[in-house]
Amino acid sequence: MTERHDKSGLQVASELAAFIDERALPGTGVETEAFWTGLSKIIHELGPENRELLDRRQRLQEQIDAWHIERRGQPHDHNAYKAFLTDIGYLAPEGPDFEIATSNVDPEIALIPGPQLVVPITNARYALNAANARWGSLYDALYGTDALGSAPPAGGYDKGRGARVVAWARVFLDDAFPVAGLSHADARRYHVRDGALLVDDLPLMQPEKFVGYRGHPKAPDAVLLVNHGLHVELVFDRTHPIGSRDQAGLADIRLESAVSAIMDCEDSVACVDAEDKVLAYANWLGLMRGDLTAEVSKGGDRFTRALSPDLTYAAPDGSPSSVKGRALMLVRNVGHLMTNPAILDRDGEEVFEGLMDAMITTLIAIHDLQRDGGNSVEGSVYVVKPKMHGPEEVAFAVRTFDMVEDALGLPRNTVKIGIMDEERRTSVNLKECIRAAKHRVAFINTGFLDRTGDEIHTSMEAGPFSRKDFIKRKAWIGAYENLNVDIGLECGLMRKAQIGKGMWAMPDMMAAMLDQKIEHPRAGASCAWVPSPTAATLHALHYHKVDVFKVQEKLKAGGRRAHVDGILDIPLATFRRWTSEQIIREVENNAQGILGYVVRWIDQGVGCSKVPDVNDVGLMEDRATCRISAQHIANWLHHGVVSQDQVMVALRKMAEIVDAQNADDPHYRPMAPGFDGIAFQAACDLVFKGRVQPSGYTEPILHQRRLELKRKSLG
Numbered sequence: 001m002t003e004r005h006d007k008s009g010l011q012v013a014s015e016l017a018a019f020i021d022e023r024a025l026p027g028t029g030v031e032t033e034a035f036w037t038g039l040s041k042i043i044h045e046l047g048p049e050n051r052e053l054l055d056r057r058q059r060l061q062e063q064i065d066a067w068h069i070e071r072r073g074q075p076h077d078h079n080a081y082k083a084f085l086t087d088i089g090y091l092a093p094e095g096p097d098f099e100i101a102t103s104n105v106d107p108e109i110a111l112i113p114g115p116q117l118v119v120p121i122t123n124a125r126y127a128l129n130a131a132n133a134r135w136g137s138l139y140d141a142l143y144g145t146d147a148l149g150s151a152p153p154a155g156g157y158d159k160g161r162g163a164r165v166v167a168w169a170r171v172f173l174d175d176a177f178p179v180a181g182l183s184h185a186d187a188r189r190y191h192v193r194d195g196a197l198l199v200d201d202l203p204l205m206q207p208e209k210f211v212g213y214r215g216h217p218k219a220p221d222a223v224l225l226v227n228h229g230l231h232v233e234l235v236f237d238r239t240h241p242i243g244s245r246d247q248a249g250l251a252d253i254r255l256e257s258a259v260s261a262i263m264d265c266e267d268s269v270a271c272v273d274a275e276d277k278v279l280a281y282a283n284w285l286g287l288m289r290g291d292l293t294a295e296v297s298k299g300g301d302r303f304t305r306a307l308s309p310d311l312t313y314a315a316p317d318g319s320p321s322s323v324k325g326r327a328l329m330l331v332r333n334v335g336h337l338m339t340n341p342a343i344l345d346r347d348g349e350e351v352f353e354g355l356m357d358a359m360i361t362t363l364i365a366i367h368d369l370q371r372d373g374g375n376s377v378e379g380s381v382y383v384v385k386p387k388m389h390g391p392e393e394v395a396f397a398v399r400t401f402d403m404v405e406d407a408l409g410l411p412r413n414t415v416k417i418g419i420m421d422e423e424r425r426t427s428v429n430l431k432e433c434i435r436a437a438k439h440r441v442a443f444i445n446t447g448f449l450d451r452t453g454d455e456i457h458t459s460m461e462a463g464p465f466s467r468k469d470f471i472k473r474k475a476w477i478g479a480y481e482n483l484n485v486d487i488g489l490e491c492g493l494m495r496k497a498q499i500g501k502g503m504w505a506m507p508d509m510m511a512a513m514l515d516q517k518i519e520h521p522r523a524g525a526s527c528a529w530v531p532s533p534t535a536a537t538l539h540a541l542h543y544h545k546v547d548v549f550k551v552q553e554k555l556k557a558g559g560r561r562a563h564v565d566g567i568l569d570i571p572l573a574t575f576r577r578w579t580s581e582q583i584i585r586e587v588e589n590n591a592q593g594i595l596g597y598v599v600r601w602i603d604q605g606v607g608c609s610k611v612p613d614v615n616d617v618g619l620m621e622d623r624a625t626c627r628i629s630a631q632h633i634a635n636w637l638h639h640g641v642v643s644q645d646q647v648m649v650a651l652r653k654m655a656e657i658v659d660a661q662n663a664d665d666p667h668y669r670p671m672a673p674g675f676d677g678i679a680f681q682a683a684c685d686l687v688f689k690g691r692v693q694p695s696g697y698t699e700p701i702l703h704q705r706r707l708e709l710k711r712k713s714l715g
């Protein structure tokens with residue numbers, strides 16, 4: 001039984017109440033009474049509206065289901081479908097042109113295209129690493145991954161591999177910072193004379209790209225360069241193992257990498273109650289106060305990880321200068337769907353978690369607003385709001401933050417919103433969604449993973465979908481990605497807000513990422529998601545190659561390339577000439593991803609995992625990828641592509657494989673041979689009850705099953 005305190009009519013779990021009263025509020029200038037009264041007002045005034053929005057989602061889904069059921073067996077009539085979606089209000093009329101009016105936006109959001117790292121906020125060690133991933137070693141990223149074609153060797157330093165890394169990095173320098181008549185590969189000396197960088201004795205072709213140095217101008221310890229807004233630090237040290245072998249003494253090339261980082265309270269975490277929410281909020285507090293630390297033991301060493309300081313330099317003229325040492329941090333709140341038992345309302349009902357997140361994460365960010373040299377130099381708070389369906393839900397988020405600002409005494413529009421374009425009703429009404437947040441919007445982003453899950457769920461009754469990999473190759477996704485950029489540009493996001501693209505979900509496949517993710521900046525994205533600091537460093541190279549603002553200018557001049565009609569093209573399996581092996585392999589692949597993810601979520605509270613697929617490629621799995629896999633099996637089950645028995649056989653077979661994959665984890669509880677644990681049951685629920693989950697989300701089942709496990713372990 002949770003111990004609770006009455007706070008202005010709210011029944012608040014005591015650990016959350018203590019956290020707010022004793023840790024979050026002090027130092028913000030917000031009175032305890034004002035906070036709880038404000039939260040109570042928000043919960044009681046906005047709660048019913050929140051519920052109504054969810055009911056509307058449900059009603060629309062039922063209408064869409066019925067439309068497809070009535071027409072089963074008939075050819076799809078696109079025009080009739082579109083007219084129907086307009087009639088029921090799923091497709092809203094598009095209003096006149098406008099430009100966003102977001103103010104006080106930090107340069108990392110408005111002016112510096114670059115990687116955006118996402119990290120589960122409940123893991124302090126990773127969260128600190130993410131904040132510090134503003135800077136990363138190019139040499140390490142190339143040496144320590146498969147980026148140059150082969151996996152890193154075990155054992156000591158491989159000189160041949162090191163030489164290849166150095167040569168590759170010199171080509172990067174030649175591309176980004178050319179010197180007329182000299183390759184960086186042949187350079188022997190970097191020095192500063194009369195405010196200019198000389199490589200040997202030659203200037204850069206674009207001398208303005210030299211922006212600072214550390215140490216003596218004649219033999220600097222570091223040189224700072226900038227290209228397309230991203231900094232590059234050349235580190236010189238002739239005593240360093242690498243620098244000592246380098247003719248110019250170049251020991252490393254450090255790249256400005258994760259320009260921004262999303263501290264995630266949503267799909268990469270497992271927060272089901274007050275205990276979990278306090279962990280998430282406490283880490284956010286540490287980041288906003290700047291005093292978060294984590295004890296790390298690694299490779300036999302133990303050390304304390306803290307936030308990196310800014311980097312200080314002399315500008316070319318010798319005056320002191322600095323560059324940010326940490327990524328600009330955004331916080332992802334949960335969406336409008338879930339409730340959480342951490343707080344009960346005056347009727348004893350769980351409150352909407354999104355309202356709680358809005359108030360508490362903003363309160364915590366006041367610690368940053370009140371200090372210099374912290375996160376936002378512009379005095380803004382950046383909240384990423386996921387899984388919103390259409391303009392009315394965006395408007396609701398805006399009103400929520402209006403009330404939060406009033407309660408916390410913050411100037412209007414202090415809170416900026418990142419709109420995840422990851423539900424179909426948002427994609428098809430994107431312009432109106434942006435309009436609804438025109439004073440707050442700091443980014444739009446194509447969260448294609450959730451978006452794929454919603455694609456399947458929305459049209460569940462339309463027929464069987466293509467195999468997962470083929471869904472990605474159909475017309476809808478190109479239209480969705482293009483229209484997101486086109487509308488973002490049309491609404492004036494260029495140089496005011498980010499236009500972002502989605503996650504690279506294969507964390508170990510860095511060669512493939514280097515090859516493919518350049519398409520994101522080429523498509524006009526000013527940021528795109530990466531799963532790790534190393535991926536951020538490698539993805540940064542793409543923004544050195546592509547001048548995103550030039551691309552955006554060209555795209556803007558060209559107008560819209562895609563239309564809602566393209567987005568509405570449902571990626572059903574048209575020919576269905578699958579062999580039974582292909583069908584089983586598809587189901588097993590999905591089952592493996594679900595089980596590998598769910599077993600750690602339920603049993604260990606880990607919200608994001610790397611899970612091998614059937615080809616043994618480690619995939620980043622979070623709630624959104626789980627949503628896709630579960631919805632996919634649910635869709636094939638519903639249309640008789642596979643039977644319930646076949647799915648159960650696949651789940652059991654893959655559970656054994658997942659058990660074997662986790663054999664080295666001392667905390668792991670195998671699912672086989674009993675298949676009667678809560679985690680296995682949760683995976684079965686996700687699949688067999690997937691069709692009736694709200695929008696196909698996995699949260700309700702995951703939360704319920706994890707709470708069940710927590711209750712059980714407490715006896």
Ligand SMILES: CC(=O)SCCNC(=O)CCNC(=O)[C@H](O)C(C)(C)COP(=O)(O)OP(=O)(O)OC[C@H]1O[C@@H](n2cnc3c(N)ncnc32)[C@H](O)[C@@H]1OP(=O)(O)O
Pocket residue numbers: 117118119120125126127129130264267268296298447449450503507530531532533608609610619620621622624625
């Ligand atoms: C659809 C969506 O919503 S996508 C958004 C949600 N997804 C995410 O947030 C992905 C975040 N990424 C992760 O959680 C992890 O990278 C995983 C689970 C994919 C892989 O984790 P692991 O197997 O532990 O990674 P791996 O062993 O390769 O690397 C661990 C090291 O990388 C660091 N690391 C890995 N991911 C991150 C990250 N996202 N941020 C910061 N550091 C990270 C760790 O701190 C650790 O370094 P350390 O020992 O110095 O602390």
Ligand SMILES: O=CC(=O)O
Pocket residue numbers: 267386420422446447448449450451502503624
């Ligand atoms: O949140 C991101 C997604 O792809 O979903």
Ligand SMILES: [Mg+2]
Pocket residue numbers: 267386387420422447449450451624
């Ligand atoms: Mg998502």
